[in-house]
Amino acid sequence: MDDQNKNLILATALSFLVILGWFFMFPPPEPEAPGALPAEQASQTAPAAPSADAGPATAGTGQGTAVEEVVADAPRVSIDTPRLSGSISLLGGRIDDLSLKDYHETTEPGSPVVKMLKPVGDTGAYYALYGWAPGAGLSLDDVPGANTEWRVAAGNTLGVDTPVTLAWDNGKGLTFSREIAVDKNYMFTVTQSVENSSGGTVGLAPYGVLARHGEPADRKKFFILHEGVVAMADGELTETDYKKMPDFDYKEREGARADVRQVETDGWIGFTDHYWMSTLIPAPGSAFKQAAKYDERRDIYQTETVLPTETLTNGQSASVTTQLFAGAKEWETIRAYEKAGIKGFIDSIDWGWFFFLTKPIFWLLHNIHNLIGNMGWSIIALTLILKAILFPLAFKSYVSMAKMKELQPQMEKLKEAAGDDRAKVQQGMMELYKKEKVNPAAGCLPILLQIPIFFSLYKVIFVTIELRQTAWFGPFQDLSAPDPTSIMNFFGLAPWGSPEPGTMMATVMIGILPLLLGISMFLQQKLNPAPTDATQKMIFAWMPWVFMFMLGRFASGLVVYWITNNTITFTQQYLIMRSQGYKPDVFGNIKETFQRGAKGDKK
Template sequence: MQDDENKNLMLAMALSALVIIGWFLIFPPEQPEVIPPEKVVADGRGGANQSLGTQPDGSIVASAPAAGGTSVPVDTAETIGTRENALTKTNRIAIKTPRLDGSISLKGARIDDLHLTDYNVRLNDPSDKITLLSPTGGPKAYYALHGWTPYDSLTYNDVPHANTEWAVESGDIITEATPVTLKWENDKGLIFRRTISVDDNYMFNIEQSVENTTDEDVRLAPYGIIARQGEPETIGFYILHEGVVRASDGEIEEIDYDDMPDEAIDPRENAAVSAVDVEANGWIGFTDKYWMTTLIPNTGQAFNSVSKYSANSDTYQTDARLPSMVIPAGATQGITTSLFAGAKEYEIIKDYERNANVDSFIDSIDWGWFFFLTKPIFLVLHLLNNLIGNMGIAIIGLTLLIKALLFPLAYKSYVSMARMKELQPEMEKLKEKHGEDKQAMQKGVLALYKEKKVNPAAGCLPILLQIPIFFSLYKVIFVTIEMYHAPFIGWIHDLSAPDPSSFLNMFGLFPWGTPEVGTIFAFFSIGVYPILMGITMWLQQKLNPAPTDKTQAQIFAWLPWVFMFMLGQFAAGLVLYWVANNTITFIQQYTIMRSQGVKPDILGNIFKRFKKEEAESK
């Protein structure tokens, strides 16, 4: 009975994994319907009741209440052309550093054009770099905007906003050594300045100041915004988070894009809003698999951390809304915040956490539920990759190291399986004796276990303890950016992409090409490593006791080949991990079974089975 329960559990786990993987491959998440922006006439003030407004140039402005109940405007103009065309619509200041290339728009002083020069879109093709930020007026606008919320008698037009045309006061290009200062003056005696600088990696500093030349105090509240128009393209795999990520006094929260519209609707903003009051340390932004943009107030700075989705403009937005400040008459007040826009490289992010006091910044990497396992596993993988210089070999080395550490647990499991394997002929005799009498069969099995002093559940606990560890290893390999365009050996030039070989052209022997990744035909275009994974999974399966139920036995017999096709389009690094894990497991289990007096003859058993089936057919 216990044996049947264990087989049912294993069957359920295998089928569940199969269903999950198949669902995400065949039915990727649907893109939401894009709702055209509604042009609602606003009163022009920064009051709490403002929702959407039409600006003089015709662009749509979505508003979000900031600290104190007033509002923050964000330009979400409807897409009108290509990205290149949108860049020509505004005057710009270039950004040029060793790792970044792009520009800021003088309209709104938006950071809305950014490329990551260390990362190519296509392998070995430096002509097309990863695009992180894009301007409004083009497809998939994605940008950062900073400004001030007006209070008291000041109105929307009395402060710089999304459509303000800034003038350059100093500097002509933003580099790691040369900042740029912008200036804008209203007609009420307020002079606004914004100095934008960037380091030699991915961190921008935005210094905002207000000079009050009037004879009265004024009150304003600074803010920062990251906006994305339209739902971004995501991988959509269940073990990876893509969407909002924020830290609030040490607490990390993740919100998927498809969950943002489900937040409570705030009528003041006409949007679905999730807000958190941060007392001292925090940040908020958007994360993709490898890239991220994040608003970071200074350490010790209280602020209102907001994520929201506006259905009217189909805009996803994160805000860092700081408390209002009083600028005395004749004085100048300012504040500096930071913006991270770049790749989620462990060393860089850890350095910002350690030396720039960005609290919990390392947790912007998606470590998952088992973070207490994924973090140390990643550190070992990171160290091995630095020592060896090849991520594929580092993956094999890490798998070998973890299998060695878990060998004492594995030993107990494999000994139990060896004893069960040894009882297999006796089980077959019981099956022939009792036929379809399941109750008599169960009694006979239990008596056999008692006679031979075998506990079928003895190997379950060690296996269950290993599952979180190997899931964590899988997670680490899936999310680490060090896999991106990393070569292995032979034909594997990018461990983050599927194995490019294919049995459809006999692995390059025939002159025709292979189906493109993402097409239905690519599902059948499996390479060498997925085939090796299927074979090693099958070999490992042959060392385990076969299910007594014929249906279960048939399902288990097909699983290696089904998984071979299912995982065939996964990243080569992940498939390499499965091949290494299956191979090491097979060697360990085979050796232990031999030490227990069990001599598995896998090929011999296959021939025997064929002969038996042939004899029965005659």
């Protein structure tokens, strides 16, 4: 086998194996119906306060009483901003009811908005709690915790410019207050204060807790997507999947498995889903302990921030301000918070191993979209820019491949003359390459460079919320979802729908984008030198149609990119071949071949 064919086979085989493995490891997500929580889980109590030495709190133990009925009946303070709606329960001062006004569950008209935080008793309870851990001379009854009955001291509805203040007096000389404010996006500011008039000295530590009962029902479980705990500690990013939290060391005193870290100056911790995130953020520059925890007895996941203990003599007071992010992982919004002082916050978006490619690719796509206003056309424009950047390298590759295609008849004659003498064939090939100044490996480099770009763009399209439910035209109303058209509904022209995603019928009855993908790959392949071996030639002939079915169930935006990339590649290669004196038709057949002189002049 000649070197050119070996390199082509190797590059194509690598691409095929990688995408084949990708297809089987990360098939397109199937819709999951939320399941009911187990009966024992539905009656869980809230997490307890941390211990006085600022260790991690024990999930699910609370102050000893079931709270789901009490939470449902407790008074609430409304949350109403341009982007958020919900309420705060006065039982524990829980932020446990939060909906995102700008995002709907589906693209169907009338689809409900996304509900992010839910109170205990609801399926998939998910909430934020704040309190003080008791120190020397204090007990859990002396400090506010999960089941404290707060009263409203100021404010009626939490809005952008209207904070609310909660108050509680322990009846023993300690007065607590909690002011909660929210900005125009998704950032809450929580200021916890305490005043000591007990006549003695007390110690207590402020904390924040995020708790969720069970794994999210709509969790994607893709290797390419991180869902679970995300944390930053002094510049070090940590991502922990839900499935790994039961492997934490068991902390017998707290009754849960926990991972605890000391943060010296800057950090944050929380839970990240596909598009949404909640994060506890102490003030920049402050030291604290962060913990990720799993209570296996009650199936409760928890993240915590515990600040240093405050020691107050009689007449002294203390106040601590932290933040809570709870909302959509929008690039511009999160980047603005990072610029405001939350170090490394942009890395809460899952950029993946190829972050050095995914970040600039997304930045470019985002800015193109700001100019064009349509994500489908923006992806096409992005592809044009990427192809323009790689064009100098592609030019040399296509010239080499054109020469290789011209040499095909001479290669066939060499093989016929040498018969089974492989060494003689290889020697003849090398002499022919040297004479014609052809590099047989030049055609492989653009293919190899395209693989990480393809993966990075797939990561961008799949992970970033900016592509969620974004429309292109006609039936393509969600570029983060597979092609909704099908042969069964005449590619979206008929009023009925296509087969359900994830089914065998949906894989076979492909839509218009996968079909265009297969055609574009077929035409592009025809311009490349064909293998002389019959088996290799058959494999190459089938590959475009195999890839058509494999990639057809990926996100529509990715398929749009791949079609555009193939079309541009075909056009570039066709024009370059003509500029070099070759006249191929659209199927790659060269109609006329020019003989060249020593300097490559056409005669």
